[in-house]
Amino acid sequence: MFTGVIVSIVSMAGIGFVLSLILAIADKKLAVKEDPRVEEILEILPGANCGACGYAGCAAYASAIVSDNAPIDLCKPGGNKVIEKISKIMGVQSESVEPKVARVFCSGGEKETVKDKIYTGIKTCAAADMVGGEKACTYSCLGYGDCVEACPFDAMYMNDNGLPVVILEKCTGCGECVRACPRGIMQLTSYDEVVHVFCSSRDKGAVVRKICTAGCIACKLCEKDDPTGAVKVIDNLARVDYSINKAPVDSIKRCPTKVIRIADPVPGYEDLFDNMIERNRKMVEEIEKAKNQSTKENEAKKKA
């Protein structure tokens, strides 16, 4: 019996030793030289494996850049710094990607909204959305924090009012929260977009008034107050056309529910906001000048 133990130990150890020897030799003899650039790029990438680039992870993206000539500007979390470094390694020039930050397009938390149902199911937005959630508004934030869960950078939390908050200095704009939200409340915005409509409801004003005190009621006051024509109410929801004007600050003055407002700037990028507001001021001035001129001309015509 004792010999049996020894034989089995020795034979297993022998097999193990021989196999590991073979593998160790093979590792040296059959080593394939990987492009050292893959390793270098991998070190530069953020390493969050968020998948925003469309590859399986940072390692897959790094090898795709080197061997498959993948574009080097796909890493959104890394932003321009990473692109610059990669372009140095690869010797490629690239256009910079516009940095983005996620924002929450719903202002209807616990205090503002009316609840007309009780939901006792699984506490995730994805599940709650299938049956409609607790709030009466079918466009509102469900409040179970799927976006917070999805954030790979710990850049989100739920506030006391049951709404998610994005910590702007931590947000990299990878878009995981956008994909996680079943109602499309999380959206990526550019750093220089100043005025936003923090509501997603496309219900009619009368309906919104009944169920939420912080929703867009499509009263069109913002549309009237903005001389640049960037703010338009479409489908019962005010929208800002950022290709025309990124800071139509006049439009926010009379909003009865304060749902169109100046967003918090990303820390360190406040000057982008100031630039846009300055640009808006000039646009408004020009428009007013043109208006004055045309009224004068009209008056002159009338007199004539």
Place this chain on the structure above:
Amino acid sequence: MEVILIFISAVLVNNFVLSYFLGICPFIGVSSRLESAISMGFAVTFVLTLSAAITWLINQYILIALHVPYLEYVAFIIVIASLVQFVEMYIKKTSKAMYDALGIYLPLITTNCAILGLALFGALRQYTFIQNIVFGIGAGIGFTLALVIMAGIREQLDLADVPEPLRGPAITLILAGLLALAFMGFAGLISS
């Protein structure tokens, strides 16, 4: 004659996936696209054949010779794992195209119970060396067959109107059950 019987038995009658229910993980996991199913089937056949040869030698000249056949589980597992690792290195060195084609499937196969099952069946049935290799090839082709049939059906399934709660893994498992039932039809083919 014996060899042909073993082959047909491994491919159809005692199909590893559909009648022994070995290697269900890749069967469900890699059968969503026909292309990847064929790659996977090819890789599994390759590894099955190789490991059939190696494990037979290990079993015959080490385990049985030393009178320690009860070590077969441990021995086979480490032999198969190292074998797959070695093959992966070798392919990576010699044929980049083949390495890319097999891709992630090779390391996945290491932990495939169909491979261990083959080694254990071979030892249990006391096949000769040639018989064991034919058994390995047959099992691999049987695995590929099951995988390809499954992938073909699942590609059609994408277009079908499956009831909401059954979508995804549920309908796949039902399908696997029906396929297994269909393969039961081969049971009378070989009397043993």
